[in-house]
Amino acid sequence: MSRASRRAAGSWRLHVDRTACDGRGACAELLPEAVTLDEWGYPIVAPVLPAALRPVAAEAVAACPLLALRLLPA
Numbered sequence: 001m002s003r004a005s006r007r008a009a010g011s012w013r014l015h016v017d018r019t020a021c022d023g024r025g026a027c028a029e030l031l032p033e034a035v036t037l038d039e040w041g042y043p044i045v046a047p048v049l050p051a052a053l054r055p056v057a058a059e060a061v062a063a064c065p066l067l068a069l070r071l072l073p074a
Contacts, residue, residue, distance in 0.1 A: 010051035011074040014061075016043050020068035027069050030060040048074050 014027075014034060023041035033053060034046040049057055054071070061069045 010054075012049045012051065012054050012057065013047065013072055013074045014045040014049055014057060015070045015072050016045055017068045017070070018042070020066050021064075022066060022068075024065060026063045026065065027060040030063055031056055035060070043069070 014031075021042055023037070023043075025037055025041050025043075027043050028035040028037045031053065034049050034057065035043045038044055049071075057071050061071050
């Protein structure tokens with residue numbers, strides 16, 4: 001699926017600013033369907049986030065203490 005068709009379908013993606021993140025893991029606690037943690041506690045995000053998870057993803061973005069997580073159109 002192309003980027004344009006994913007955007008038209010309402011898909012979103014999470015972006016992690018790896019220089020700002022300190023690995024607290026709040027995003028993984030709030031959104032385990034799309035975020036896992038590596039062995040050091042830093043997030044690994046799914047490449048595309050379904051539109052149905054967008055409200056919970058927005059909560060995870062807001063809960064990031066260092067503003068290292070953003071929600072962007074896919």
